[in-house]
Amino acid sequence: MASESTTARDQDAVPDGPAEAGPSARGPRSRSTSGYLRYVAGKLAGAAVSLFAVLVTSFFLFRLIPGDPVKAMTGGRQVSSEQIRAMREEFGLDLPMWQQFTDYCGKALTGDLGTSYQFKAPVVDKISEALPATLLLTGTAFVLYTLIGIWLGSRSAWRHGRFGDRFNTAFALTLYSVPSFWLGLLLIIVLSVGIGPIPGMFPTGGMESGGESGFGYVIDVAHHLILPVITLVAVEYARTLLVMRSSLLDEMGSDYLTTARAKGLRDDEVRTKHAVPNALLPTVTLLFVNLGNTVAGAILVETVFSWPGLGGLFYQALSVPDLPLVQGLFFVFAAAVILMNTLADLIYPLLDPRVGR
Template identity: 80%
Template sequence: MTTASSADTPAVVAEAVTETHGRRRAASGPVLGYLRYVGGKLAGAVVSLAAVLVTSFFLFRIIPGDPVRTMTHGRQVSAEQLAHLRAEFGLDLPLWRQFTDYCGKALTGDLGTSYQFHAPVGSLIAEKLPATLLLTGTAVVLYSALGIWLGTRSAWRRGGLGDRFHTSLALTLWSVPSFWLGLLLIITFSVGAGPVPGLFPTGGMESGDTSGMGYVLDVAHHMVLPVLTLVAVQYAQTLLVMRSSLLDEMGGDYLTTARAKGLRDDAVRRHHAVPNALLPTVTMLFINLGHVAAGSILVETVFSWPGLGGLFYQALSVPDLPLVQGLFVVFAGAMIVMNLLADLLYPLLDPRVGR
């Protein structure tokens, strides 16, 4: 009896070891799969950033105009002075040399020196960035929350009066150019139209004669119309995407099962349907967060908002090549980073992604 037990012991131990290794492999499988998924997304982001650097250099060199002559503001200058300016900004170098110098400096964080402001591009962007973050960040929070809420209600009560109204309004606002809507709001609520008096400033970020809480209220007063413009145009996209995603989920068997268990309709919507319908909306929300850095060029220009959008418009009119290139890299880089974060978050929300 003892001999038989001793003979079986190695087999039992081997079987236990095999089972342990199998469990470890099963546990490490999803982790390794996720790491491979992350590695692929990171590699794609690096390639995209490299493409942005190349595109930003060559794209804006097809813009007509001579930056050096623009810098002289139409003054009479000699050929020697023009040649000196071109040499100062490296415009006399061959194109391939300009490109390699630009890429080398960009990889170290040096985006060059602005032609018109004679200041580092990085410092100009850092100076204007807070105003853009304040304006577009506020708008993103508002139109994301509004779009998700209304999109959920419209889908859950599809075909009703509220669904038809919100969908029609969203489609109408989504087709309206933001600059046109901004001008319309300025005419109506800044200048005044008929019995409606001018209630809000026509542009800018502040009046310049306030401090403390008065300054905060003054900035908020100036933000009303540009934020309203951004929210009115952008919430429609969030609403339509959320509505479409939730409609796709509403026929799922898991919702029927949840109702069969006795859950209330509100609990089925909040705890089962909406979380599964959020995946496409999450991607869009992260893309919208990327737009926070870019701001809205047209809206900032219409409302004279002192942010990156207005700075980009100024740079493009020269053209101020280093400033335009630097802003383009920042705008595109923010979009790539936010899209990468959305891709990395996807497998955590839905384990089927990345397998």
């Protein structure tokens, strides 16, 4: 009887037809997707909070700058008190601080960052005009220092302890510790003005000489681009090199590399096809962070080389002070860093599934 009962239960447990793909069949993938979506939602929420904090900081921070924007706009000319009062009313400087803040936040949420005091134009328009020059400079530098850093970092790690590794690491650390404005000034003195037997070969500043068109204009801009790009690359490539070197050193003792060598692969193939792709994960994260930092960190380089980008515009606005323009640019610089960090956080789980689980 017990055997018959057991057999009956076993028959009842066997489904009559093909098993349906219920929640248990889709469980791991569903949990993985939902976990990643929660991870993305958390990162986006954190980025939104950070952007709002930057918005608040940008408003109050630059109110601490000494100087009266209205007096700066008059250029020291004799103006009546009625004219000064009218200008304060025009730019909303006569309102209480709390009302200025609420107006600023309300407009910023709609994409209105105010009107520049000195240019009498919307801040968004001034930023849009200067943004292409900054993207050209920082984008070119980013591509170059990324390629140089990854290439030198992988070669240094693969031959760690040798003279080339020690030289590359020491040279990169030396350049990374040099202030960018000092290096830019040194390059201007040596390669633009000329010193001793070295003639001046490059323009001292600006983005173009004027009077060129077509292909000649492209050559002219590229000629002006060389020194500021060299300055940014020299300062920034060290981080990529050091992170790539450290990541590859961690991979060099892995079993899969020993297996690849046992299969008869050449040393260069083991490095480029197996070791470097796995060591790139931390470097990819760093590259996104570097991209945001490069946009924000080009202020000094653009100022030294009179490059007509966001950095030069920020310096002009800070000297007045042009509060709406300074606030808008500060927000753009900080937003670039926050957005690139967030993008790195969102992409990293796609490269390494262990993250965000």
